[in-house]
Amino acid sequence: MTPSHPSASQPASASTTGSLGRSALVALLLLWSLGPMLWQLYTSLRTPEALLAGAGGLARGWTLANYGAVLSGDPPFWRYLLNSTVVGALSTLLTLVLAIPCAYALSRRQGVLRLLIGGGLLAAAVFPYVLLFLALLEVARQFGLANNLLALCLPYAGLSLPLALLLLQAAFAELPQELEENAVLEGFSLPQRLRWILLPLMGPSVVSTGLLVFLFSWNEFPIALTWLSRSDLLTLAPAMARIAGSSVFTVPYGAFAAATVLGSVPLLALLLLFQRQIVAGLTQGAIKG
Template sequence: MKTPQRALVVAALLAWTLGPLLWQLYTSLRDPSALVGQAAADLASGWTLSNYSQVLSGQPPFWRYLLNSTVVAFSATLLTLVLALPCAYAMNRCRRLLRAGIRLTVLAAAVFPYVLLFLALLELARTFSLANHLLALTLPYAGLSLPLAVLLLQSAFADLPPELEEAARLEGMGLWSRLRWVLIPLIAPASASTAILVFLFCWNEYPIALTWISRAELLTLPPAMARIAGSSVFTVPYGAFAAATVLGSLPLLLMVLLFQRQIVSGLTQGAIKG
């Protein structure tokens, strides 16, 4: 492919991926009256920060939703990794035929649409009084994320040469010592990429958070979006919604920028080969 053609393809991909993000940012900085009609063509006026002030001055404050989402996503990600790492190791040490059967079962669980489990999850929430308990969301989130995490980490364990563990065994290290000091540090990039994927799922999950949490001060970000600007059937606050979207995306953007090297390394080394 020639250089001009390559540049055109790259430009098209950037427009495809960054276009919606830039449009949200643009909408968040425009007065609602400047988004429709002839005023939309006038780029010299109509710029405002009122959408952000409207979001940040709401009750409960916007930072509370961000904090709730951070607590839930972080705790669910941590629980998922704690369960997935030993499961992935054990799965990788099974016999070939048994490992193939377990892998197929876990893969089926990973691609199973979790909305079909919705009624069962609601019944569990009612039976065990999990409604309106913020940390209770970590249980279904970790359970739904566990199959994918096990698959990714099992592929990472499979990439490690068996001689490393054998040498650690000859040094007198037990199973948990080998996992803690030898194997898990070697798959840190794959663990980081898995943690990011789990965190993103937990951060953006909507149906369970909407039904398990009804108190406004305990809402996570996705179900709180509809309440931020006081939307109604008569008006749609596009500017406020866009401002809330931008603010809600900043923690994720910062996290991805900080750990982009680990994410790329984990996806290329542990999650593809296996």
């Protein structure tokens, strides 16, 4: 009697099953990640009555009135977006201008001092800045920094600087020192070496670090809430808090969700625009060879 052999279709079937399992896992993770965003989009398009009706009101109660209410506010919603953009851009620029030369100097230093400085930067980066809230508030009161968008960039840049230094220092350390040595022999000064040789090679790291600083400045809430009291100077986070608390007896879920969606659009566009640089910057130095 001829012994039976496994069917040739069994490996293909197992491969198909594994592929379907991976696809289902990816779909589940994608749904888990996009779930809050999709829920905010759904809520922003529903009337309060439809939200209370739940699944029974899916066929009706769709509206754009929530977006109209947000965009027609006084001051208009675009003003908050503009304020957040200005603060985020200036904070990012100030942080990078300070961090790049300091990170270069730290990457070229060897010995125990470098380890001590790196440990101090790491401790500062993970320190909960909310504990500095009262001190920063007193600084704003003493120096008259309230209701000044430019002044708001100072604490944002200071709080972002430790993490930016750590990221850029690691990127500088990964660059071959032979490139810089050859540039010195060619007569390049330090600013010229940074401008024409080192920074172009570190483009992805600089972009990803700048985006992290920008996101922090864009989403920061407690400092902006206390430093800014004029409605025309509010950034997005405290402005949305006012929308959420605009009524004592009702919570404007639709308006708040519409403001959330509108406030997320610039960030999504920015991340999609620099997607390649972000991925390259986060993985720079991870693979050697």
